[in-house]
Amino acid sequence: MELESENLTKNQKTVLSVLEKSSEPMKAYTILFDIQKKGIKSPLQVYRALDKLIEIGKVHKIESRNSYIACKHENCNAKNSTTFLICENCEKVIELKRDNLSLYFSKQAVKDNFQYRKHNLEIYGICNDCKGVN
Ligand SMILES: [Zn+2]
């Protein structure tokens, strides 16, 4: 099987590498600011690259923060559904990977005669580093 990351364009690879180096989620304009030296000048180029990276599961969008994070999981299949743990203290984001979440939600939705398709969940709390600080 061919690795999808090998098919990435130069722009996509550049955007991905910036996100992979970042310890926190980044907004599109912050990404653009970081990579302008590398020849990516327009926001549109960043958005196009992000769209593709999201499509293949390399990058996830955190809706409430309007920001993006590189997936740290091998072969993440979370192309539609994402679940994030967000620390209320330091804004650290951890992707929660549990395959049974989609099954759980689809079962719950059926009870309300609703067909589940995907979810984008954000769960707020305190991360391990911040435990005991507050
Ligand atoms: Zn992921």
Ligand SMILES: [Zn+2]
């Ligand atoms: Zn924290």
